[in-house]
Amino acid sequence: MPSPVLKYEPATSTLLAEVTKRSGQNLQACYQCRRCAAGCPVGEETGVTPDRLIRMIVVGDREEALNNLLVWKCVACYTCGTRCPNNIQTARITETLKQMAKKAHARPLTPRIADFHSAFMTSTRHLGRFNEIEALTIYETKTAIKELSQGKVKAVIDEMIGQARLALSMMRKKRLHIGVDRVKARSEVQALFEKAKGR
Amino acid sequence: MTQLAYYPGCSLHSSSELYDVQCKMVFKNLGIELKEIDDWNCCGATAASKTDEFLAVALPARNLGLATATGLSEIVIPCSSCYSRTLVSQKTLAADPGLKDSINAELSQKIKGDIKVSSILEVLVPRARSGELAAKAVKKLEGLKPACYYGCLLTRFPIDVNVPDDVENPQGMETVLKALGATPVDWGYKTDCCGASASVNDADQSQLLMSRIFTDAVGRGANCLVTTCPLCQFNVDAYQDAVGKKYGIEKRLPVYFITELIGMSMGFDPIEMQVDRHFVDAMGLLKELNLL
Ligand code: SF4
Ligand code: SF4
Numbered sequence: 001m002p003s004p005v006l007k008y009e010p011a012t013s014t015l016l017a018e019v020t021k022r023s024g025q026n027l028q029a030c031y032q033c034r035r036c037a038a039g040c041p042v043g044e045e046t047g048v049t050p051d052r053l054i055r056m057i058v059v060g061d062r063e064e065a066l067n068n069l070l071v072w073k074c075v076a077c078y079t080c081g082t083r084c085p086n087n088i089q090t091a092r093i094t095e096t097l098k099q100m101a102k103k104a105h106a107r108p109l110t111p112r113i114a115d116f117h118s119a120f121m122t123s124t125r126h127l128g129r130f131n132e133i134e135a136l137t138i139y140e141t142k143t144a145i146k147e148l149s150q151g152k153v154k155a156v157i158d159e160m161i162g163q164a165r166l167a168l169s170m171m172r173k174k175r176l177h178i179g180v181d182r183v184k185a186r187s188e189v190q191a192l193f194e195k196a197k198g199r
Numbered sequence: 200m201t202q203l204a205y206y207p208g209c210s211l212h213s214s215s216e217l218y219d220v221q222c223k224m225v226f227k228n229l230g231i232e233l234k235e236i237d238d239w240n241c242c243g244a245t246a247a248s249k250t251d252e253f254l255a256v257a258l259p260a261r262n263l264g265l266a267t268a269t270g271l272s273e274i275v276i277p278c279s280s281c282y283s284r285t286l287v288s289q290k291t292l293a294a295d296p297g298l299k300d301s302i303n304a305e306l307s308q309k310i311k312g313d314i315k316v317s318s319i320l321e322v323l324v325p326r327a328r329s330g331e332l333a334a335k336a337v338k339k340l341e342g343l344k345p346a347c348y349y350g351c352l353l354t355r356f357p358i359d360v361n362v363p364d365d366v367e368n369p370q371g372m373e374t375v376l377k378a379l380g381a382t383p384v385d386w387g388y389k390t391d392c393c394g395a396s397a398s399v400n401d402a403d404q405s406q407l408l409m410s411r412i413f414t415d416a417v418g419r420g421a422n423c424l425v426t427t428c429p430l431c432q433f434n435v436d437a438y439q440d441a442v443g444k445k446y447g448i449e450k451r452l453p454v455y456f457i458t459e460l461i462g463m464s465m466g467f468d469p470i471e472m473q474v475d476r477h478f479v480d481a482m483g484l485l486k487e488l489n490l491l
Contacts, residue, residue: 076245
């Protein structure tokens with residue numbers, strides 16, 4: 001995949017300062033050695049490797065930085081950061097950019113990934129513990145409604161069949177947990193969620 | 200009996216209950232009593248770190264407070280994701296007293312001191328080295344050629360952490376399994392990512408990652424995979440057949456938790472350990488190798 005031509009606007013852009021502060025990563029230390037690129041397991045599919053993402057931010061191209069597949073498909077494996085001679089953790093940068101995209105109400109490039117994480121957090125807030133069935137129901141419903149409204153009927157049916165198959169084999173192997181585990185002091189967990197919102 | 204605080208986490212209370220059962224059985228036989236911390240909550244896993252940096256620290260922090268309240272000096276966390284998030288939370292709070300105060304204000308059990316946060320290997324490896332594991336074994340795991348699969352979170356962290364193993368070529372599981380008579384294979388994908396939750400929300404990506412793991416493990420002559428992480432275990436077990444068919448990999452490898460192999464060496468009943476609850480059959484190989 002060819003790399004996009006980046007818009008060079010370091011003088012007017014506040015992007016670098018913002019990402020540096022929020023991610024806690026010293027992006028300016030990057031000297032483009034590309035050790036990170038060699039180990040990134042999703043670089044090939046996203047067409048963007050950590051070094052490129054950092055470059056986008058350093059030159060100030062907000063549009064590219066918030067709208068590329070690495071931001072969403074990064075699996076947070078921490079390979080890039082472990083190997084980086086300058087200790088730059090790109091997973092922290094992709095986290096930051098996801099949160100910035102959300103704040104800017106930008107549509108995530110891969111809504112399924114964003115919706116999964118939000119369903120996970122909704123379930124955790126509700127019960128204090130992650131409930132596989134509840135979280136997956138929230139996620140699958142949201143995804144189905146969205147995709148149906150875009151006319152992606154086949155994608156929705158495939159997803160349903162796939163999930164039903166998995167649920168069946170989980171049942172057969174006694175891996176599906178029906179009971180509901182919850183934290184007694186849920187109000188304490190929810191207070192943390194409230195505090196997070198206020199920050 | 201040594202007592203250790205214990206955080207099972209959500210997976211070990213749901214789809215990976217077998218791991219919870221096995222941990223308790225194996226540790227008990229090693230003279231370790233696991234004291235589950237009272238009323239623990241979800242650590243937030245990767246979802247919290249991807250959506251909210253405060254919650255990513257605050258959720259495990261509540262558990263650290265509960266763990267401190269046990270008065271014990273060490274907590275063992277078998278799930279790699281829970282272990283990583285909890286350790287990162289602890290280190291982050293140590294470096295940021297303001298954040299710690301702000302979280303403590305909401306907690307009934309405050310975070311104080313620094314209880315040692317251990318992965319399951321940090322408890323097992325010293326006991327393999329000292330000969331204790333071998334001493335408890337009634338059977339040798341002869342003929343077992345595991346590819347030890349560590350995944351991401353046991354050796355790589357988003358912040359500076361002292362990792363008690365080699366980051367690129369960890370040996371903890373190998374040390375344990377060699378002590379029990381198995382012959383682990385040398386392979387290249389032991390710390391590669393299985394995709395974690397991408398198996399649900401980005402299936403093609405995660406299946407591609409898993410196909411590389413299976414291809415290498417099979418190519419190196421492994422007859423099973425072994426892991427300590429319930430998320431890795433679930434992925435490479437539940438999706439192995441689909442991935443195999445998609446990428447033309449014929450052989451299927453059972454995916455054991457390290458605890459079930461230790462348990463087999465200790466002579467435990469496989470059904471009691473729930474070894475029959477795997478997606479890729481895990482009983483056949485044990486039978487074939489006369490380990491049942
Ligand atoms: S390894 Fe580090 S310094 Fe090298 S290109 Fe990647 S981020 Fe930049
Ligand atoms: S953490 Fe993300 S960016 Fe870094 S190597 Fe892994 S997938 Fe690539």
